[in-house]
Amino acid sequence: MHLNSAPLKIGIVGGGPTALLMFKKLLDHGDQNISVDIFEKKQLLGAGMPYSRHGALDEHVTNVSGNEIPALFSSVEEWIAKEHLHTLNRFKVDASHFNDYKVLPRLLFGRYLSDQFKALISRAKQANMVVNVHFGCEVTDIIDDEQAGVCHIVHTNGIHQFDRVIICSGHHWPTRHEGKVKGYFDSPYPPEKLAHRTDHPVAIRGSSLTAIDAIRTLARANGTFEKSENGDLSYILDQKSPNFSMLMHSRSGFLPAVRFHLEDSHLSKDAVLSADEIARVMAENDGFLPLDHVFKRNFLEPLAAADPAFYAQIKDLSIEQFVEKMMAERERLSAFELLALEIKEADRSIRERKSVNWKEMLAVLSYAMNYPAKHFSAEDMQRLKVSLMPLISVVIAFAPQSSVNELMALHQAGVLAIVSVGDNSEVLVNENGEIVYTYADASGKKINTVYQTFVDAIGQSHLEMKDIPYPSLLSAGTISPAMLKFNDQLLAQKSHESGDEKIIKYADGSYYQLVTGIAINDHFQVLDRYGATSGRIYMLAVPYIGGYNPDFSGLDFGEAAAKLVTASMFPIQESLEDELLT
Template sequence: MSGTSSTGVIGSGPSALYFLKNLLDRLHQMESPPRRISIFEKSHIMGTGMPYSPETTNIHSRSNISSEELPRLPQSFADWLRDQPAATLEELGVEPPVDEEAVYPRLALGRYFQAQHRVLVDRLREAGVEVHEFPGCRISDIRADAGGGVTLVTGEGAEHRLDRVVVATGHHWPNKDKPAAGYYSSPWPIHKLVPEKDGVLNFAIGTLGASLSAFDVVNTLAHLNGSFSRNDDGVLTYAAAPGTEDFRIVMHSAEGLLPHLQFAQEEPMREIYRHVSLDELLALVDAQGYLRLERYFDKVCRPALLRAFQKDGMPEMVDLLSAPNFRLRDFVEKMTDEHDYADAFEGMRQEMEEARISVENDRPVHWKEYMDDLMYTLNFHAELLPAEDHIRLSGEVMPFLMNVVAAMPLESGEVLLALHDAGKLELMEGRVELAEEQPHADSTRIVVSGGRRDAVIDYRMFIDCGGQKPLELSDYPFPSLVRAGDVREARALFADPAEAARVPEKKRDKLCTGEDGRPAYRVGGLDIDPFYRLVRADGMPDSRLHDISFPLTTGLRPYSYGLQACNETARILIEGWMRHG
């Protein structure tokens, strides 16, 4: 095999895993394939990734993706599980027989990814690529060298010079915990929430958000303070342990919504161009070079959703969408209202029956599946949106998608209902802010407003489960690139400069100036080109530097569909190498 280039990969989780898979698939089609790959992983465990590692999660943290939804690796998840001995399955919380449509604990996925990582590394070596692995090696800095190439600096000060680098560091949680006050800026690693010496938590606990991350917290702490079992009718129930009479969890949700439940799908794998071709999509770009959100909804989403609601037998939605004046905002409000119940838990109980019928009888909920596909398409072209539409997307559409389209496994919904029925779990609507003054050193005070009732609450434990936020430039872990202007913040220009003056006060700190002097808006994360090359301060992409980490690219890739997006991103990156060298 010809080729002299050397490539560094920072991180070895799913993004890096799918990079290796796509590289292997196209290796012999590349004019100058990498001859040497060096993989740097700060953990001592190669291949798992933060959400699936025993260092950060536990047996009570469940994934929300099944084997049939996972992009293909050398062996499918279900087949790999079937090959494991009974003791390993028991350790990983997997109860046989293994089912392609079932969801399993994240630890099981992590062990699977670890095994697939080893297979891919071996196959790359068999194909003639030198692969060097550096577990327990944190990269503390990156320098783009003036004479070409890239230098990686480890935490111990060692240097590795390479031709190019792929940053695949995955989730990044700035540590702003205040354990004395019981405040945690993220749930991870989840072990930090568990008291030492098998103690219990006999007091009220608050979570910011009612998302899948919040469920991991709820499930972990519930098992710490009691146990689950099924009654004679097969209904899951919860029994609190002695000495936990005051234990309860309050999930704070701005809209007072619980996630929708898992549903059957016609096509479990998302596709970028399922409902529109690339040429058709680019034809929607206006004379200014923008793809407008409302035009995308009208020309792409509307006809697809009409087909979906017709399949789902929902004539009211067909009639509404057939009216030209029924716009994106109307659609979001209508479908959110359908999910808005006076009692969110009773609403979930009602939806549980519908979801179970969908899953057990393989009856797809087409509109949710189509909406997933449509937003997945938009995700990979979001750099075409002007600033106005980025603001709308993040403020109006994304909360809807996260609450209404996000799918919680049925087993997880059963856990929430059992805890609520036992008086141990409640949901509180309203926006949450930390109080400006914290009067107690051993608790965190929050202020709740805009819901059914305003409140000021002190929690001995309060956990931010709001999910991964886009990292700012100041958070970028490689300071030399920032100082040299080799990276810049992602931004979008306003199609109408006058719209900049209408940005709400709380978002005005994100206003900036584009390179042509026009008003722009910082959308979050780092600027990348369509092939995930980092964009320098001068607006030019650097073919030596690639970043495929979700927290660093989510400003311009706001609806990355988990592991499927990891695979798609890696495929696009390799395609870029084949086009641009």
């Protein structure tokens, strides 16, 4: 129990999936002497952007199934069994043939999450926890009053004071040209803006799940999908859109891999390195956690147990050599030839309930390395981003079967193609207001193509500290930019002296690499300009912590972060619970 007579007042900024998981952890903790205020700028709790009409239409589906998500008030299967028939009919879901291994339409999943939030709030109030939800309430500033030891949340309807503030504001899509340049879209969201006839070629930047969202909406606005008696899917172009087509511009030229059966549906949450191991390894390596150690512990070792034959093929390879081997195998085929093979592999995996082990272990690695990544050296973080992350981003996207089947149908209809544009492509708006996509093809020839419609669909970008929409956090120095120390200080010094603006010399004379977002500690507490934390403000908003959390996304990540936040708020109780569990 919280020992003070006055309740610990907690403010949560945002009411989406991360806020839902955070609220559940606070409720599960069992401390009734707290109060929780939730500030949501929309009128719906739980769904956030991805699972509401701000991020999805009826055609968009989740890339996770019910058995893969953290436990909430009830399971997806239990909820579906009780949902209104007209809602299930709208989304073509048959409750009698549904189970927790199936993916859902995103809007339906959003209803599930919203109902879970309502149920948890009801349970909290029954337990005498004070809960206030502020709908239609946009937070415009957060002020950390160090002298008074409190925080203030400033919003469109007033100002509230709290002991702790947890920022769960979710996705953010800055605009560059949208609304100013006709046909230019800085993101595919909300998708209604793409749901209209487009009788000309469309450029799509990226080939991620975000790109698939745009493709599914554009395709339906300009044609129809039809399924034959034997189950084959085809795409029929609308007669009023004879010139419609879509070209994905991908850095690597790869499409996301297809969902398969996961042996461990929660991706080995217990695989995260313990604090003791991290401390021991850092002590042995000049204060750094080596990326090679994490790769060995969270990829190679579990792979050796799960798939000894595959492990034998790659056990002696460095990270770079492993990535080169896996990428080379993908490069042997065109993107859609590879996709056709992966569809068959995934179908077999799901039918036989047998994992594709190396892909699953790569997902485990991505999950497990996220939290200790802030302890990498600057050199290792660069290795991660340049070498390992491009493979991870392709392989563990887990594109749903229905999505990739539509991609194949569109490609076979001659409506969808993909081109590799490398790292130096540009999208420019010329003096005539035309959208020009510029890149070099495989032969090095420069390509300049003018498009009437361009959709930036590379997914959520890692944003900089200056993009945070709470001015007092910036002006007061409550937050600071994320940075990583170099292992090779002499080399870093030379790069700094040669003008590399991303390398800074710190007050102690050491050299650091600036990375995206803000600095946080292991409990997601923000660090100020002096590297200290007040302990009052927590940052769980994905776009602003990408520098220290290179692949922070998904409900599993949100649940783990919420547990760390709760542990820092109630350290004595959490340690006692851990001892009891042990």
